[in-house]
Amino acid sequence: MKNGYESKFIEAITKDVLGVLNFMPMNVAKHPVGINSRVQDILDLLQAQTNDSVRMIGIFGMGGAEKSTLAKAIYNHLIMSCHGFEGSCFVANIRQEVSNKGHNGLVGLQEMLLRKTLKRKSFEIDNIDEGISLIKTRLQ
Structure with a gap:
């Protein structure tokens, strides 16, 4: 104390x-x-x-x-x-998000996963591969 x-x-x-x-x-x-x-x-x-x-x-x-x-x-x-x-994150409607927004939908889902799990206000990912790497390193 x-x-x-x-x-x-x-x-x-x-x-x-x-x-x-x-x-x-x-x-x-x-x-x-x-x-x-x-x-x-x-x-x-x-x-x-x-x-x-x-x-x-x-x-x-x-x-x-x-x-x-x-x-x-x-x-x-x-x-x-x-x-x-x-931290935790429930990712719903993946197929719908990706089919509606294509590449940007998947990147948006990656950003949401990192934002909610790591409890940050924003997370900027430029492409899917960068998102995969960030998720691997930050959520080990």
């Missing part, structure tokens, strides 16, 4: 509390049928390996199969249960 350690401790607590309070969960239907068991199945898959490696899942299926709803429910669960994340 001497030499400013108390203020650093209070600052760390404040940062953690604000991170939890500022989380806005994704909108998911109030009573989606069968979603809890599907969320749990995917969470079990994500926890299957205990090393600190990056894990990725893909959700695919026909249109209207509630893929986005499932992804939002998993995102909400992970963010609410694992307060260790310094």
